[in-house]
Amino acid sequence: MSTTTNTAQANSKGSTYRQMLIDGKWCDAISGKRLAVINPATEEVIGEVAYGGREETKRAIESAAKAMTTWMKLTAWDRAKVLKKTAELMRERADDLAKTLTMEQGKPFPEARGEIMHSADTFEWFAEEGKRAYGQVIPNSVAGKRHMTIKHPIGVVAAIGPWNFPVTLQVRKIAPALAVGCTIVCKPASQTPLSLIKIFDCLLDAGLPPGVANFVIGPAREVADEFIKNHTVRKISFTGSTEVGKELMRAAADQVKRLSLELGGHAPFIVFPDADPEVVAKAAVLGKFRNNGQVCISPSRFFVHKDIHKKFTEVAVESARNLKLGNGLEAGIEIGPMFEKKAMDNTIDLVADATAKGSTLLTGGNRSSRFDKGYFFEPTVLCNVSPDAKLLTEEPFAPVMPILDFSKMDEVIAAANNTRYGLAAYVFTNDLSVAWKMAEGIEAGIIGINDPVPATPQCPFGGMKESGLGRELAHEGLEAYLETKYVSFMLRG
Numbered sequence: 466m467s468t469t470t471n472t473a474q475a476n477s478k479g480s481t482y483r484q485m486l487i488d489g490k491w492c493d494a495i496s497g498k499r500l501a502v503i504n505p506a507t508e509e510v511i512g513e514v515a516y517g518g519r520e521e522t523k524r525a526i527e528s529a530a531k532a533m534t535t536w537m538k539l540t541a542w543d544r545a546k547v548l549k550k551t552a553e554l555m556r557e558r559a560d561d562l563a564k565t566l567t568m569e570q571g572k573p574f575p576e577a578r579g580e581i582m583h584s585a586d587t588f589e590w591f592a593e594e595g596k597r598a599y600g601q602v603i604p605n606s607v608a609g610k611r612h613m614t615i616k617h618p619i620g621v622v623a624a625i626g627p628w629n630f631p632v633t634l635q636v637r638k639i640a641p642a643l644a645v646g647c648t649i650v651c652k653p654a655s656q657t658p659l660s661l662i663k664i665f666d667c668l669l670d671a672g673l674p675p676g677v678a679n680f681v682i683g684p685a686r687e688v689a690d691e692f693i694k695n696h697t698v699r700k701i702s703f704t705g706s707t708e709v710g711k712e713l714m715r716a717a718a719d720q721v722k723r724l725s726l727e728l729g730g731h732a733p734f735i736v737f738p739d740a741d742p743e744v745v746a747k748a749a750v751l752g753k754f755r756n757n758g759q760v761c762i763s764p765s766r767f768f769v770h771k772d773i774h775k776k777f778t779e780v781a782v783e784s785a786r787n788l789k790l791g792n793g794l795e796a797g798i799e800i801g802p803m804f805e806k807k808a809m810d811n812t813i814d815l816v817a818d819a820t821a822k823g824s825t826l827l828t829g830g831n832r833s834s835r836f837d838k839g840y841f842f843e844p845t846v847l848c849n850v851s852p853d854a855k856l857l858t859e860e861p862f863a864p865v866m867p868i869l870d871f872s873k874m875d876e877v878i879a880a881a882n883n884t885r886y887g888l889a890a891y892v893f894t895n896d897l898s899v900a901w902k903m904a905e906g907i908e909a910g911i912i913g914i915n916d917p918v919p920a921t922p923q924c925p926f927g928g929m930k931e932s933g934l935g936r937e938l939a940h941e942g943l944e945a946y947l948e949t950k951y952v953s954f955m956l957r958g
C-alpha cells in the first residue's frame with residue numbers, strides 16, 4: 466500500500482484526489498483503484514477517492530485497536546479538548562466544507578452549511594457529555610457488601626453511513642465513540658466521501674492521535690464483511706436502509722456483536738382542524754422538500770383533517786410550485802437535484818404507480834425540463850392516493866407529497882401506525898390534550914408537536930419497529946458506546 470502525508474492532490478483533470486486514512490497516514494488503495502465522485506447538479510466528476518477493500522479495512526481495524534490502548538487511558542477532559550477543537554475548526558471551515566457537501570450530495574448550500582454546524586455542535590456536545598459517563602454506587606442488602614457499576618468503552622467501532630447526510634450521520638457515531646475512549650473505522654457511502662474526508666482533516670488538525678479514527682472506502686459488502694467477521698470490532702453502528710440493517714443484524718449474531726441501527730422511516734404529518742392550514746401547509750412544504758425528501762425523518766404521509774383539507778392542499782400546491790429549483794451553489798436556490806439518477810427514476814415510478822391506482826396529480830410529477838444536466842425533479846403533490854399505492858406502503862425517499870384526509874383521532878392514529886416503520890411523526894394542533902394523546906398514541910421514536918425540525922444533539926434520535934435499534938445523540942447516544950461493569954466488594958472485619 467503506497468502512502469503519502471499529503472491531504473489532497475490534484476489529478477490530471479484538475480479535480481481533487483483524496484485517499485483513505487489508516488493509522489494517521491493517507492493511503493492509496495493497494496490495488497491502485499480510484500472511485501469517481503459525481504456532482505448530481507452537473508453530472509460532472511468533481512473528485513476521486515482511493516477505493517480499497519478487505520485488506521485496507523483489516524489494517525484500519527488493527528490500527529484502531531493499537532490506538533485504543535492509549536486513547537482509552539486519557540481522561541475524558543483530554544479527549545474533550547480534541548473534540549472541541551475539531552468543532553472549532555469545522556466552524557472556521559464551514560463554507561468550504563458546505564461547498565464540498567453541496568457539490569457531492571446536491572443539497573442547497575445553506576442546508577449544507579446547516580449540516581456542518583449541527584455536526585460541529587454534536588462534537589462539542591459529546592465532548593462535554595463524555596465527562597458524564599457515570600457509574601453508580603448501589604445500596605447493599607447484605608451487611609459488609611458494597612456494590613458499584615463503572616463504565617467501560619465498548620472497543621473498536623465500525624461505522625457505516627449513508628449519502629443523504631454524509632457528515633452529520635457519521636459524526637453522530639464518531640463523536641460519542643471517541644468521547645468515551647473507543648476508536649473507530651468509518652466507511653462512508655461510496656458516492657459521498659469528500660465532505661467526510663474534510664472532517665477527518667479537522668480531527669487530525671485538532672491533534673487526534675494516529676489510528677484513533679480511520680477512514681476506509683471500498684465495496685460495501687466486502688468492507689462490511691470484514692467488520693462483521695473481525696473479532697477486534699466490538700460494535701457496528703449503521704445508518705442506512707432497513708434491508709441492509711437487517712442483513713447486518715443477522716450477520717452480527719455470530720459474534721453477538723453490538724449493533725446500533727438507524728434505518729428507514731415513513732413519517733406521518735398530521736394536521737388537526739384547530740391548526741392554521743395556511744401556516745402549516747407552508748411549513749409542511751419546507752419540511753417535505755428539504756433535501757428532496759431524501760431524509761429518514763422526512764414527512765411522507767400527510768393526514769389533514771377534512772375541515773381544512775381544501776385550504777391546506779391549495780396552499781401546499783402553490784408553495785411547492787414556487788420552490789426555486791437549481792444548482793445548490795447558486796444564491797436563492799431552495800431545492801437542489803436529487804442525489805442520483807436511480808433515485809429520480811424511482812420517483813418517476815412511484816408517481817406513475819400512484820396515478821395508475823387513481824391518485825390525482827396536483828403539481829409536478831416529472832423530471833424538470835428546465836435543465837439539460839442534473840437530476841432535477843419537480844416538487845410533486847398528489848391527493849386521492851389509494852392505500853395500496855407504493856408511495857404509502859414503501860419508504861419513498863422522494864420529493865413527493867401525498868395528501869390524505871381524516872375526521873377522527875383514533876382513525877388517524879391507526880392509519881399513522883399502519884406501517885412497519887416508526888422513526889418520526891409530526892402533529893399540528895393548538896389543543897394540549899390532543900397533542901398529549903397523539904404523543905402517547907403514535908408509534909415513533911421522534912415526535913414533533915408543531916415542530917417540523919426536531920433533531921438536536923442533546924435529544925435522542927432513533928426509531929421504533931423496523932426503523933432501528935438504539936438511539937443516537939443525547940446521553941443514550943453516549944451509552945451506546947459503553948459497557949456497564951458491575952463490581953461487588955465484600956469488606957473485611
Ligand code: NAP
Binds near residue numbers: 727
Ligand atoms: P443503504 O443502501 O443501506 O446504504 C447505506 C450504507 O450502507 C452505505 O455506506 C452503503 O455503501 C452501505 N451498504 C450498502 N449495502 C450494504 C451491505 N450489503 N452491507 C453493508 N453495508 C452496505 O442506504 P442509502 O440508500 O445510502 O440511504 C438511504 C436509507 O438510509 C433510507 O432508508 C433512509 O431512511 C436511511 N437513513 C436512516 C437514517 C436514520 O437516522 N434512521 C438517517 C439517514 C438515512 P455504498 O454506498 O458503498 O453502497
